[in-house]
Amino acid sequence: MKIAVISDDGTTVSQHFGRAPYYVVVTVEDGKVVNKERRDKAGHHTFAGHDEGHHGSSGPHGYDAGAQARHAGMISNITDCQVLIGGGMGMGAYESLKSRGIETIVTDVSGIDEAVQLHLEGKLPNLMERLH
Secondary structure, three states, rough: OOOEEEOOOOOOOOOOOOOOEEEEEEEEEOOOEEEEEEEEEEOOOOOOOOOOOEEEEEOOOOOHHHHHHHHHHHHHHHHHOEEEEEEEEOOHHHHHHHHHEEEEEEEOOOOOHHHHHHOOOOOOOOHHEEEO
C-alpha cells in the first residue's frame, strides 16, 4: 500500500492540499513502513494567474471545470497511491481524489510519521469538517 501525505516541508502534514508543494509517499508492506520518498506536487503555485475557482456565487470551492483540470494535474503524481492524508482541502479536490479511488483523510495530526502510524492502527481522526 502507498500513502501520500501533502507537505510543505517533508516532515509535517500541510493544512491545504492546493498550496502544498510536495507529497511524501510512504510505502507500507505487512503493516510496516518500507520506503519514504518525496515527490513534487503541482499546486496553486504552478497555476499562478489562472482563475482559482475559489468560493463565490458559482458554488462550492473547486468544482468549476478549470479547478477540476488543476486537480487532475495535482493528483497525476500519486495515482499509484491508495490513501492521501492532508490537513485540509476544498470539496472539489476531495471529490477528485475520491473519483480516482484514493481514500482521503483530513486530519489535525501534524507529523507525517505519526499520521501514517495512526492510519495503520485505524486511529487517525478524519475531520471532514475541515473540507471547504
